[in-house]
Amino acid sequence: MTISPGAAASPPDTPPTPLLETTGLTQTFRLPTGAEVQAVSDVSFVLHRGETLGLVGESGCGKSTTVRTILQAPPPTAGTVTFGGIELTTTPPRQLRRLRRRMQLVFQDPHASMNPRWTVRDCIAEPLQVHRVGTSSSRNDRVHELMDLVGLDEGYLTSRPGSLSGGQCQRVAIARALALDPDLICFDEAVSALDVSIQAQILNLIARLRADLELTSIFIAHDLAVVKLVSDRIGVMYLGKLCEIGPAESLYRSPRHPYTKALLSAIPKPDPRHPDRLRRVNLRGELPSPTDPPSGCRFRTRCDRADERCSLDVPPLQTISPGHQVACHYPLSASAPVEMTPLPTRRANGVVGQSPTR
């Protein structure tokens, strides 16, 4: 299944070149109990150069596994991953190792992703060393350049990761990922473990780098506001399936998949006066076990629009507007935005006007 490039995703005068394309990406794990889990199921999307795709969804939805699978760690059990015109799933290991310099991953826990015995200099220089780029003095220059790029003082070059704060450590991780000028950087919950004010610093850094270096990236986070801030397009995942994918702005303004709507309505608004304090859409029941996902549409057990068709047919990802696709038999209409009944704000004396309905 090929997806037409989104018009909103890139300027109209330059034809967008897909950097990455996955079709039918599937990752199946076998649990020690013998049960099989389809952590990623039939995920297809295109990522253009210079574009950032955000992946959101709740824990266990397969967004991290999707990225690891794209990076062939481990390779998918089914489907294809085309990166810069090369089919990664059939690339021999030696060649794949060489290709890895063009795709990088930034991890969630910045401290765990550095060897505690190494200095910051060693950590940033490792990719250059592994791929034998330059001489030791040119590598050193590059390390200094990278430190500057991510806003780290050179005094930290000889520090060990353990003595850095989470934010500083994540800057080192980003510098390291940038060292080889990769075509693709994946951020796997890269700001989730940071404090709010530090998270803002790192998000701004990523935004600046994205603009300056024209990065192509996949950005994973469970915080939908964070993802929207850095993404051109956003994909929403539920139980290993891509439910909806589309331009960030329009997907948030008028979600077409019932799950996207529920997810968006649950975000706590940091402002009780805000007009968008949406009436929440509560999901029925609980997340089904990934070892035994519902037949047909995987979301149907919690969806109030579900009927018999949803339990029989798996809804395919269909284009409903340019660059916007949804996998639902009964998508929400674009004209009906999320209902905007403001939540009651509590009064100081403890009297509450109205309890939110559920």
Place this chain on the structure above:
Amino acid sequence: MLDSTVPSIRSRARRLVGARIPVVVLAVLTAAAMVGPLFAPDSGSQDLRNARAGPLSPGHLLGTDGYGRDMLARTLEGARISIFVGVASVALCLLIGGTLGITAGYWKGRIDAGIMRVMDMVLAFPTLILALAIAAFLGPSLRNVVVAISFSTLPHYARLARATTMSITQRDFVSSSALLGAPHRHILWRHIAPNTVSPLLTYALLAIGMAIIVEASLSFLGLGVQPPTPSWGSMIAEGRPHLQGAPHVALVPGAFLFMVILSLNLLADSLRSGAPAAGLGR
């Protein structure tokens, strides 16, 4: 916020003080074993007039044994044997066991199953019995004692190295390196091996004591170093018949053995409590 996992300088210092006494004991003994034979009377010369003389007798600080040989000189020479066997067997184990364990832990699967099954078979025999059997089979000699001890204690090192490797392999910095495209060689040498060293060394320190005991046991049973070369084990064996009349002949090497083992254990304990900090920085 209360990051109490990072040991403070003061608590490290306290640990060092705790470790200081054993360190001094071991250092003095090692130094004495190295240079002692230059000063003490020749361990082979016999002073038959003073056979089995007690400690503090003229010319013999720790007395003499049944052949009139100076106990101090023989004990110090025995210390050389013990230290050599302890260090050599442990070094051999670290090298072979460490390599086997890292290999098994890193590659997993069939390689792991193969290596670990052999190790489990070795482990099924009691260490001392196995060492005895090997020493008896190979014939008594210093080299064979080292081989026997190494072989029978190897599985412990392999298991520890494997377990450590497996936990390090799960850490993000290893996957990060692999995702950079680093070859296995790089990951093994730069990430895995350095982080396995510190737990292995801590264990090795404890194991030196165990190796010394096994050596003493083998020598006690006559399967170790052959007379007239003195070893603590064989010295205790020689003194055993005279425990009534001249207890010092057995007690002096016994006391040295006790002191060394205790010091090594204390040292290993104090290092182990600090090992996580020195090791994985968690």
Place this chain on the structure above:
Amino acid sequence: MHSSLSPSSVTDILEVDDLHVDFELPRGRLHAVRGASFSLGSGESLGIVGESGSGKSVTSRAIMGLLPATTARVKARTLRYGQHDLLDAPERVMRRLRGGEIAMIYQDPMRALNPIMRVGDQVAEAIRAHEPSLGRKELSTRVVGLLDAVRIPDANKRIRLYPHQLSGGMRQRIVIAMALAANPSILIADEPTTSLDVTVQAEILDLLGDLQEERGMGMILVTHDLGVAAWHTNRIMVMYAGRGVEHATTADLFEDMRMPYTRALFDSIPRVDMPPGSLLKSVEGRPVDPSNPPPGCAFRERCHLAVEICGTTAPPRRQVGSHWWDCWDDQEEKSVK
């Protein structure tokens, strides 16, 4: 300077005045809380908001008497629950208050639950701890009743499950049920939803808000997320480097943030209505080292309004009604957003 913080219509059941908590660590003394003051009326809900290192969790633990006696030194002008002085209360009294009168729930429900015990038995144990004479039949009715109260469907079946068989949200509900077992008059929730997914977070916050209201409990919601605090609180206190730096009714606070740190914290939060690609107004630098807090205002190095006096003398507390904040800057004229 504290008693006027809450409206006079409610009686304060909890009063904390000038709370200090120091930790004696091997590497030196750590000033975790350096003068926190607030009060809580019955049936009222207070949010304590701050980043890591702000002392918000230590404050809640100090109230519960849960800090390690060997390293923590707790001082306060007043630390009072009802008629009980929590500073000098003997452990016997504290044990009765904890769980009985003041209950607490934590971030990670798995750590509060015994992994090898059925959840129903754990709830039953919590009830029995305060009502030992309850008969078996009555006890099981109460367990099911509590699980219904925390909106666990099929309570009769769920009581037989072990914690690992439940989802994160269900586990947190069990922990809440256990906290409610003795009908506490104050519930302290320390980051109750941080480990949960956003849809589950919303449900748990609603549940906590409704329970607090139905039962007339006082609630202290400790969180790093202003958005979470805005949800179900009457008042919010913002903490920075061990001090309360701003306090107001929830509506007032968002209407008019006076302390620059509160503003900075608010501006740091990405919001769904921001267009993609927009930059956040972030503050540079990082929170102060709690072992060596600077003189004057702890926030001054990151503050764009800082002047010389901020570095030498602690800022004065300014107050308008129940809204107070600590700052040298006289913002009478600048309160426009």
